[in-house]
Amino acid sequence: MDLKKLYEECRTFRRFKQDEISKADITEALDMARISSCGMNAQKLRYIAVLNKDTVAKMQPLVKWAGFLPKELGTPKENECPTAYIAVLKSKDAGAFIDVDLGIATNTIVTMLYSKGIGSCILGSVNVAEAEKLLEVPEDLSLRLVIGIGYPDHKSSITEVTDDLKYRMDENRDYVVPKLDFDKVVKII
Numbered sequence: 433m434d435l436k437k438l439y440e441e442c443r444t445f446r447r448f449k450q451d452e453i454s455k456a457d458i459t460e461a462l463d464m465a466r467i468s469s470c471g472m473n474a475q476k477l478r479y480i481a482v483l484n485k486d487t488v489a490k491m492q493p494l495v496k497w498a499g500f501l502p503k504e505l506g507t508p509k510e511n512e513c514p515t516a517y518i519a520v521l522k523s524k525d526a527g528a529f530i531d532v533d534l535g536i537a538t539n540t541i542v543t544m545l546y547s548k549g550i551g552s553c554i555l556g557s558v559n560v561a562e563a564e565k566l567l568e569v570p571e572d573l574s575l576r577l578v579i580g581i582g583y584p585d586h587k588s589s590i591t592e593v594t595d596d597l598k599y600r601m602d603e604n605r606d607y608v609v610p611k612l613d614f615d616k617v618v619k620i621i
């Protein structure tokens with residue numbers, strides 16, 4: 433897929449078809465995250481890929497969806513939930529650049545997946561204590577965010593900002609996400 437098209441279309445998805453995601457696709461995305469740029473080449477991020485159906489099901493109540501929408505609209509129903517998760521963990525001795533590293537690695541994962549038609553939702557609102565227990569996260573690591581993964585079951589498009597920055601759902605339950613104008617966010621001198 434053309435890179436510009438990939439970045440335009442790789443949006444957040446919150447409802448998924450229940451088809452399995454292949455281990456090979458997840459592995460390839462994580463392998464690219466593994467070699468992504470990071471401050472001082474410190475490589476302090478770790479990943480847990482959750483493909484096991486029981487564990488995936490146990491992850492569902494530990495994440496919070498779509499803060500701008502009422503729960504009945506924004507939270508996926510049982511047959512719409514992600515079919516896999518990736519937990520992104522950081523080493524407790526990581527330095528000041530770790531959140532930059534985290535952003536680069538997370539974006540690598542979601543764009544790699546999307547290049548195969550697989551959608552995702554980066555989830556920062558996680559019940560960290562319970563998720564760390566479930567995933568048996570080692571003492572020297574802490575869970576920073578999770579990524580819900582699956583084949584998208586809705587569309588999502590960007591639009592210009594008319595009112596505020598809150599994403600919304602249209603009459604087809606597709607997401608519409610306002611983005612600020614280029615001139616508002618970029619100055620070229």
Ligand SMILES: Cc1cc2nc3c(=O)[nH]c(=O)nc-3n(C[C@H](O)[C@H](O)[C@H](O)COP(=O)(O)O)c2cc1C
Pocket residue numbers: 442443444445446496497498499553554555556557558588599609
């Ligand atoms: C760091 C980060 C944390 C996020 N946490 C959540 C979350 O907890 N729950 C959720 O439903 N979406 C979450 N999102 C998705 C954002 O709401 C989404 O990226 C934003 O609305 C813009 O939509 P877009 O990704 O389609 O451009 C998160 C995204 C990022 C980058």
